[in-house]
Amino acid sequence: MTYFLQLVISGIVVGSIYALSALGFVLVYKSSRVLNIAHGQIIAGGAFIVYALTVFAGLPIYISFVASMVITFFLAMSVERIFLRRLIGEPIISVIMVTIGLMSILNGVIYLTPFGSLNYSFPEFLPTTPISLGGVSISWTQMVGVVITALLIGAFSWFFKRSTIGISMRAVSDDQFAAMSVGISVPRVFGLAWAMAGLSAAAAGTIIGNITGLNFETLGAFGITVFPVVILGGLDSIIGAVVAGIIMGLIQQFAAGYLDGNWGLNGTADVLPYIILLVILLFKPHGLFGTHEIERV
Amino acid sequence: MKRNMYYLAIVMAVAAGLAFSAPVGAGETYQLGLSLAITGPTSDAGNPYSKGVEDYMRFANDTKILGDAKIDCPIRDDMYKTAVTKRNFEDFLDQGMIFFLSYATGANQALAPDFTEVQIPVVPASMDSSLMKASPYIFLPIASYSHQYVGVAEYVAANHKGEGAAKVAAFIHPSAFGRAPLADFKAAVAAGLNLELVEVVEHGKDLDNSALLQRLASKGVQYVLCHTVQSPVATLLNDAQRLGMTAKTFGEPGKITFMGAHYTGGNDLIALAGTAAEGFHWTTSYRVTSEKGPWTDWQLDMAKKYGRDDKTANSHNYASGMMAAQIAVEAIRRTREAGKKVTKETLYETLNQMNGDKAFTSLAAVGPVTYSVTDRMGVDNVQLYVVKDGVFRAVGEPFKPKYMK
Incomplete structure (x- = not known):
């Protein structure tokens, strides 16, 4: 039973981090219908900013963390302003190609810094003794990750449901022309969506970096790693990202715990999420919580 | 007229004297090449490795290990992509490369037939033992x-x-x-x-x-x-x-x-x-800087001399890059010393003779580098x-x- 509970807790922890990483995709897509392929690079960039502020500038890591979110907020907003603003109204494939190009540019920029190819790790700032209860343990890093994920997802959910700007963003997502006709600034909404995605990416990068260490390849790849989560949850659903993240986390842990190493199986923890994703999409093509759009021809 | 002929004879005699007295290859530049992942997957190893190669080549030229001859070893990033490695390799060949420093397991496996066809000695950063079977021109620097x-x-x-x-x-x-x-x-x-x-x-x-x-x-x-x-x-x-x-x-x-x-x-x-x-x-098979010794002191001095940061200076991948460069330079030095023209073929011969009392002792590793026609794994010891x-x-x-x- 302890074994099972440990897998559940681990699955929830991993799933929460997936959800936080997927949040950036969802925020951008929810507002602008753009799939940002460069999200993994922003995740990595956020983590490196925290490290640089902490180690090079000597700031306490808590302040670096907040400062990093502020910096990526404005950086992502600038990226949208410089590269994507002009593409409003252009075919979606053009916009996706631009984000692929953006990924290459960000890769190049990061490789110009030492972070591109060397390994780093955050100074220890949390207790190393894990939190244990009934034989089930969770590290402080994981616990803080779960709490930050919960706070950010709660905040974004509230923002989209209750705040005027959030409702404007949903309106833009539903129908850009209708939103414009009632005086909503679509470009401003797009900029804000990217900025919020940048903020969440910095948080995700810091949490992942604190678990795996700061390695650009690992962090940058996370944008793709969480892609099944985004698709499964529904591209435009925050709650979908949470549920799908936790489903994926649990599937991985159970596969690793019960399937891998038995009956000649190996690596099912990496493959099974994709199989289940395909099966679910057969029945729910828009994901678990994605908006089901009806196009009249 | 007679005086002019006299001067011409002196000039020709001096020129002939210099030509016969100069060591083989004096003033030559030997073309090498290194292709590796400075960016992309595994670049955390490739980056310090490239600096190790670069620094040792600079050191060899600065301290005239090869006399008046120089080494030119361009370093190119292949991003851990075999296709790019192949392109770099072919470009290097066009530049007259006589010794190739390579990197990844996959790229070496893919290019092994090319190495054999071109008959060029190769020292990889990958220590996969199958590479030695893939081409007789691949020489692992240390234990597989x-x-x-x-x-x-x-x-x-x-x-x-x-x-x-x-x-x-x-x-x-x-x-x-x-x-x-x-x-x-x-x-x-x-x-x-x-x-x-x-x-x-x-x-x-x-x-x-x-x-x-x-x-x-x-x-x-x-x-x-x-x-x-x-x-x-x-x-x-x-x-x-x-x-x-x-x-x-x-x-x-x-x-x-x-x-x-x-x-x-x-x-x-x-x-x-x-x-x-x-x-x-x-x-x-490498020595690490946390276990002080003559090599590690030298490694740290080299890193300091060429302005490397502490992380690079203390990396075993930096030592690894230096040792790969050492093997190439030593092969060239021995070939020159034997009075042979330095070519791909003579370097290959020299490497295959690097055994017994001709084994090469690089202090970077915990044993001597020994190669022969049947043994192309350099250092046999592990620590x-x-x-x-x-x-x-x-x-x-x-x-x-x-x-x-």
Whole structure:
């Protein structure tokens, strides 16, 4: 039973981090219908900013963390302003190609810094003794990750449901022309969506970096790693990202715990999420919580 | 007119004298080439490796190891992409390259037929033993991954205190690189190495290894032998520490002792895993800067001289790059000394004669570099290290794994 509970807790922890990483995709897509392929690079960039502020500038890591979110907020907003603003109204494939190009540019920029190819790790700032209860343990890093994920997802959910700007963003997502006709600034909404995605990416990068260490390849790849989560949850659903993240986390842990190493199986923890994703999409093509759009021809 | 003829005769005599008295190749520039991952996957190893090569080549030119001759060794990033490596290789050949420094396992396997066709000596950064079979022109600088992996396994078999064979699991990178030593490891077990291989785990990008660790523990696994890069090992070590599963001493019953070969260890592992790295056992053929000696002092001086940061200066991959460059420079030096023209063919001959009293001693590694027509693995010895108080410390003396031939 302890074994099972440990897998559940681990699955929830991993799933929460997936959800936080997927949040950036969802925020951008929810507002602008753009799939940002460069999200993994922003995740990595956020983590490196925290490290640089902490180690090079000597700031306490808590302040670096907040400062990093502020910096990526404005950086992502600038990226949208410089590269994507002009593409409003252009075919979606053009916009996706631009984000692929953006990924290459960000890769190049990061490789110009030492972070591109060397390994780093955050100074220890949390207790190393894990939190244990009934034989089930969770590290402080994981616990803080779960709490930050919960706070950010709660905040974004509230923002989209209750705040005027959030409702404007949903309106833009539903129908850009209708939103414009009632005086909503679509470009401003797009900029804000990217900025919020940048903020969440910095948080995700810091949490992942604190678990795996700061390695650009690992962090940058996370944008793709969480892609099944985004698709499964529904591209435009925050709650979908949470549920799908936790489903994926649990599937991985159970596969690793019960399937891998038995009956000649190996690596099912990496493959099974994709199989289940395909099966679910057969029945729910828009994901678990994605908006089901009806196009009249 | 007579006077002019007299002067002309003097000039010609001097010129002829210089031509005959100058050593072979004086004033020549020897063209080498290095293609490796400075960006992209594994660039955390490739980056310091490239700096090691660059610095040693500069040192060789600055200190005139080859007299008036110079070495030109352009370094190109291939981003760990075989197609780019091939393009770089062909460009280097067009520039007249006579010695190639290569990098990844996959790229070397793919380019091995080209190396054979062009007949150019190659020193790779990959220590996959299959490369030596793939082309007779590939010369591994140190003990193969198989030697290092079997070496660490032999240490387990020799020092395990429990009853029966020690239960081990292999934790490997999901690639040709990761799988490289498995066949030799299994052959060693089949040949009598007293271990039980319980499971082979090809890892993914896991954020939490609780399930894996508990599964292994439930099967009685006491030793996890890693062959991958540092980051996944660090995550594994952190999770084991959190779950209280890390052995405090080697082979502690009921706990797991973590061990690994070559790219799993080094200072980066300690940087990534922190205190969780304590007790991690690691084999390589290189000396590490935490074990002071003439080489490590020299390595640190070189890094300082050429303006490298501490991280690079203390990296075993920096030492690895320097040693690959040393082998190339030494081959050129010996070929010149023998009065031969330095070409791909003569360098190949020189490398194959690097044995017996002609073995090359590079202090970067824990044994001499020896090559012959039938043996193209440079240093045969491996050294076991263990993390103690945050640094790698040598355990015992360098040794040759008995189960590797």
